[in-house]
Amino acid sequence: MDLTLSHCFIAVHDHDEALAFYRDVLGLKVRTDVTAEGMRWVTLVTPAQPEVEIVLEPPGANPNASPADRQVLTELLAKGVLRGLVFRTPDCDAVFERVEASGAEVVQEPMDQPYGMRDCAFRDPSGNLLRFTQARR
DSSP states (O other), rough: OOOOOOEEEOEEEEHHHHHIIIIIOOOOOOEEEEETTTTTEEEEEEEEEEEEEEEEEOOOOTTTTHHHHHHHHHHHHHHHHHHOOEESSOOOHHHHHHHHHOEEEEEEEEEOOOOSSEEEEEETTTTTTTEEEEEOO
C-alpha cells in the first residue's frame, strides 16, 4: 500500500486570527481560502512540505455533528485540550524566539528531551498545542 498524507485538520475559533498566527508568525503559505455553503475552507502549507495541507476549521465542522456536539467541541477548544500539531525544525531556539516575540502563550521553553529531541511548545490563538522539535546533533 502506497499512502501519503494530504490534509490534517486543526480547529480554530477565528479564521482571521489563526491566519495571522500561522501565516505571519510561523511563515506558512495560504493555499486555499474560499467560502462556500456558509463554511470557510482555509488551507496552509509549509514551504518545505507543500504537499501536506493544514486545514483551519471551526470546531464541530462535521456536518453530521449535532448542535450539542458542536458546543462541547467549542468548549474543549477554549480549554486548550484538543490536540494540535508538531512541526520539525532545524533550529528550535530560533523558532522559540520568533513565536515568543509574537506574544503566543509559552507552554514549554526549549529543552533537550531524553528521547533525542530538543523541543518547545506554545498554544496558538485558539488554544491548540503546537510543538516544535529539532533532532539533537
